[in-house]
Amino acid sequence: MDMLKRCLRSGRVMVGLGIVLVILFCALFAPYLAPADPNDQDLLHILLPPAWMADGDSAFPLGTDSLGRDELSRLIYGARTAMTVAIVASFGAMAIGSILAHVAGYFGGAIDWIIGRVVDVWMSFPPVIFSLILMVGLGTGLDKVILAIVLVDWTRFCRVLRSEVLVVKQRDYVAAARLIGFSHWRTVTREVLPATLPLLITLVSLEMGIAVVVEAILSFVGLGVGADLPAWGQMIADARQHIYDSASGLFFPILAIFLTVTGFNLLGDGLRRALDVRLISAREQ
């Protein structure tokens, strides 16, 4: 409860959480919020600027793209794609990474060595190239994007959490739990995990921001969620070709990505500060 209160007092957490909640709201209620179907083409009204500018049309508040699709609707539906990928992919990466991290850190020895080397080899691939290659192999689609991000980014969790597990394992209370008759499973879930959880939550939050960027990159190069789903990366790729005719088409999806990633990063950083026991004691003593 203390932790929760401290989180809610932190400015970073509140701002970050606010941004994330707004975007999550857009994603959940996209059909009600969007003024039009994001895939409806209106070839009579292509590359319109936002409504408040000269030549703007009030039917398209943020203008249209090269096929006459409504920018605002595509942005709102794009949030759906971005949030789905952010949440599912980061939880997937967290699940694989943290389970392996706890196994490696807690048991140590040969298991630790093997997992450590796998992570080393895995991380020596450049992540973006790695995910592009995966997408070529897997084909496009929302689930494929998620799978690619999970397969690339689990190492991030594994490496950071493993060192935290090593630290916690040294504490006498972990030995005390074993001595009092706890099984390994119970010791890890009741003694180790609660101590690594703050770091885990922080990493998940940061990973969500990364997942949004990776999804945008993949969509940008056309290896993303597929043409029928609106995605911010696609919108940027699309607008790039008409940059001299209409810059606004480029501006809004970039702003959306920027805001979302900033929100997740602020949230992650705020959580790290609020949940880190060491920082608390340094400040309150």
Place this chain on the structure above:
Amino acid sequence: MSDILSVRDLGVSATIGGASVPVIHGLSFDLAPGKILGLVGESGAGKSMVGRALAQLLPPGFAIASGACLFEGRDLVAMAPERRRALLGREIAFIPQSPQTALDPLRTIGQQFDEQLRHAGAGARSERRERVLAMLAAVHLPEPAELVDKYPHQLSGGMCQRVLIAMAFSSNPKLVVADEPTTALDVTIQVRILRLIAEMQQRLQTALIFITHDLRLASRICDEIIVMYAGSAVEIGPGRAVFSARAHPYTRCLELADPATAHGGRALFLLPEQMPGLRALARMAGCHFAPRCPNVTDDCRGTRPMLTPVGTGHSAACLRLSATSAITAAEVKGAAAEDGAHKPLLRVEGLSKRYVTAGALFGRSEVTAVRNVDFSIAENEFVALVGESGSGKSTIARLLVGLEAPSSGRILVDGRDLTGSSRETHALRIATMQMVFQDPQSALNPRRRIASIVTQAMEAGSRHVSREERVARTRELLVEVGMSPELATRYPPQLSGGQRQRVNIARALGARARLLVADEIVSGLDVSVQAQLLNLLFRLRAELGFAMLFISHDLSVVRYLCGRVLTMYRGEIVEQGKTAEVFANPQHPYTRALLAAVPPADPAVRWAALDSA
């Protein structure tokens, strides 16, 4: 002769939650050249704050509120920071508490020493090197020429402290402040370090401020002692006088709580509760010691007592000084009645532990931590295991409870062998033995409530335990270890050190252990808290019945608590027997060295280890 340091009405305050709270109240003292002043007090008494105030190195939020520190007539408080910095390290030097963290691990001893001398403005490079070698030789370090090229981690704690002492005295300072200089070291080394500090101090006629929690030690080496309690000086006087004719009730209570002075089954005096925190102090109008004082009257709660003379140069701050000597501790019932014929509980036969470390290129080297150890513990028996750090005491503890597997030998409980890793032996071990860890801060999960920690044993196994059952057991255990059941919903960081150690013990009792393996469980605690725990252990044994292997380096605690003692030296048990017999007639040189390291309880008796310089 004029005084080197003259502190007048020094007040330090802290800012807590926006309000200013006094930490040190009007402290005054004078220190003449070549004299040693002892600042004695339990943790939180503000003794270290005095040393830090001199250097103006107060922790954030703390500030000097009033008073002056006149160093040779110049006020350190009002002085410009540059001038004060010029004095520090040159005229005023410090010896820190933990030697290994005070040295930079990335630079050699010689480099660090040279920097210190440069700061002190000592001559050319070759001259400085000469001086470094001379100082290192002066603190009796062997081979100074080789030592200068070594890094701090290559030296032992005692050697690091010698280097720091040499550095402190290298600039011929007029004043040296030593803050608990021996606390982090082994007992047998402590005396040697003390002797060294005293020797350097005498040779150079330096004035020394010696900050310690050990009144017995301070009375041995200090010319004058200030006993501090909750930020105020409660008693000031010549070392011997303060020790032998204690005037303040607090000093008297400390004497009665010290296991070294408790002979013949007398219980240790129990000071109730603990020193009040800063917030509580700020609200207190009268004497700070009033809430814990056995002689308290209503007057004490309303008036703050001033220092009143009780002898030559000896004064104490108490309204009822005449009543102090009347404080006595109760006789303990049946504390000594343990040496009956009990049936043996644990037997250890030929226990050894070897560690294999991988060599650089060729082969492997073997380190034997424990070699061929035999001993036994009977039911309800408290057995002490003493030895210096690295002698294998803790390894034995870890082998017993099963945190490590022995290389050879057997551990038998009720005649059944515990070595081997079958499910049955594991279960038997858990049902018999529990470990009480040294550092309760690390041993208690900060994210569990106290209730959940003490009944943790109920979570193990597959049997479901109802909530009511746990609540009832929590209450039972907390009352057992003398804690209020209201603390059950707290978290460990919210408790004091003594309370945490009680929780630590309660958890082991909660598992219904028949043998506690206690690794240094009272070291690092204040005397009054230590006394509470020692008495608690006696009472619990009488009520519940359990045996204990008590690992310690403090022989006065061992003598008070344990019937039998095992002395370990380099992985072997070199001496064992009844505590009284071993202490009266020690056979092994190491046992003798350990005993010599303890200052005699009687101030009239010469302390050979300190005097034979």
